[in-house]
Amino acid sequence: MAEASGDQLANLHLDEATGEKVSKSELKKRQKQRTLEEKKKEKAAAAPSKPKPEKTASAEEEESQLTPNQYFEIRSGKIQKLRQSKAPNPYPHKFNVTTDLRDFLPRYESLKTGEHLKDVEIRVGGRIYTKRAAGTKLVFYDIRAEGVKIQVMCQAQEATGDVPFEEQHEHLRRGDIIGIVGYPGRTAPRNRTDGELSIFAREIILLTPCLHQIPSEHYGFKDQEQRYRQRYLDLIMNDNSRNVFLTRSKMITYIRRYFDERDFVEVETPMMNAIAGGATAKPFVTHHNDLDMNLFMRVAPELYLKMLIVGGLERVYELGRLFRNEGIDLTHNPEFTTCEFYMAYADVYDIMDITEDLVSGLVKHVTGSYQTTFHTQTGEEYQVNWEKPWKRIDMMGALEKACGEKFPPGEELHTTETNEFLKRILKKMNVDCTPPQTNARMLDKLVGEFIEETCVNPTFITGHPQMMSPLAKYHRDRPGLCERFEAFVCKKEIVNAYTELNDPFDQRLRFEEQARQKDQGDDEAQMIDENFCTSLEYGLPPTGGWGMGIDRLVMFLTDNYSIKEVLTFPFMKEEQNSGKDKKTAAEVVGIKPEVEEGI
Secondary structure, eight states, rough: HHHHHHHHHHOOOETTTEEEEHHHHHHOOOOHHHHHHHHHHHHHHOOOOOOOOOOOOHHHHHHHSHHHHHHHHHHHHHHHHHHHHOOSSSSSSOOOOOHHHHHHEEEEEOOOOOOOTTTTTEEEEEEEEEEESSSSEEEEEEEEEEEEEEEEEEEEOOSSSSSSHHHHHHTOOOOOEEEEEEEEOOOSSSOOOOOOOHHHEEEEEEEOOOOOOOOOOOTTTOOOOHHHHTTHHHHHHOOOHHHHHHHOOOOHHHHHHHHHTTTTTEEOOSEEESOOOOSOOOEEEEEEETEEEEEEOOOSSSHHHHHHHHOOOEEEEEEEEEEOOOBBTTTSSEEEEEEEEETOOOHHHHHHHHHHHHHHHHHHHHHSSEEEEEOOOOEEEEEOOSSSSEEEEEEEHHHHHHHHHHOOOOGGTTTTHHHHHHHHHHHHTOOOSSSOOOOOHHHHHHHHHHHHGGGSSSEEEEEGGGGOTTTBBBBBBTBBBBBBEEEEEEEEEEEEEEEEEEOOOHHHHHHHHHHHHHHHHTTTTTTOOOHHHHHHHOOOOOOOEEEEHHHHHHHHHHHHSSSSGHHHHHHHHOOOTOOOOTTHHHHHOOOOOOOOOOO
């Protein structure tokens, strides 16, 4: 047995590659296999290497690398071809919308993951914000309409209509306005348990192409000056801007309803006048060619509204634009919106009560609370309580307390001696007042420095000197003062109101004092309006009058420190070389204007 085992070991051969001892036949088999593998490797090494398949970029990805001008020119050219071929018509006349996206979300929110309502037809229009393709048979869109965002899921097997699936989607880009025909449902993603409420599209129709690249949702549209100049793009990209103007509309609607429910009549008065009256402000001048006369854009509707009271319309109000040729800053724009009302048989104290009731109710209606927060340009935060009753401050008493000196009595506030006194007070208190240093302007400057700065919560400042208020009635108890108040919030005026001056003898003297101030160089002083003086001679009943700045109130309730944020199209300086080098879409594709015949 031992001899047999020795013979077997003698017949084994060493496999040098593995160190094993194997039979002669096994060794030959292994060597042959190794030779074949070596030859295969040599052949593979000698063969030219195959390039790895590269991922093909989508048209949208390629276009994202273009400059805005390149994109505009290429896109304009493509849309021009569609205009010529009408396949499809990029500007169809009509798309029937049957569903409001604001109703869609609450109505179908209860759908479960993977649940579809294929029998319910949804027809909506909206603007594309994102487009995502998963192969050639599946496309997702995020669209927005009426401030609401919704996902649209497009699958080739669901497509209907005359246009094939690929052709429905190949022309669509971010910013385009599209019509969607589909049904509601909730997606069933593989990697999540909760699907997204979506519209499952059967047909997508291009309604209006966007020829420009819109900013990406990641970077947004934040450039402040461009937002004001291109408000349409600001509204497309920024929900906050949209919400400001919706809030503004809601506020104006509330104000109208408040006065309508109290038997006021809304009226409209002229915006161009031969006399710039009704307020202490510098007017814009325009020219009427046919009459060859200069006219003034109105600085206030006050005189006309009081003439309507004379005529027997005993409660009137007007919401409208005013124009003042003054400085532009964070709270002033050359044209702005105010509301003025006049109420026969009311006085300044009635008007105070109405102001508190109107404004506090408005704040509660718009914000849901009497408490609001406002941030200044420097980041200072004001917590404002609008609930009535509001604080009341006597102007002259507060100035005496702030300056530590007794001011001249009211009947002497218009004198030259008071002018010298006020100049001394300004110097003492280190307050600068630019020329002309009239008594009214210097007092107004002191009020701004020492009283208005304390008014964060709504506050009435009362007891103004008569010479600061040429249209207000004299105070019944305090000679030299008048029955007037200003309401301040966050250190800014929002309301100005009086017991109206209805004495034609007194009114004439007040206007003459204003004319004297104008001669001293005060461009904002009022001129004598003879027609208004004549109307008072027919009899203006005891009347309370009121004006409120709408723009400033919108600023406070939407927490915007700049008036430009609450005006749809604020006044802007003209851009240097604006539009001179830019081509229109028609110029890019070579369209020439057609000749129009006059009628």
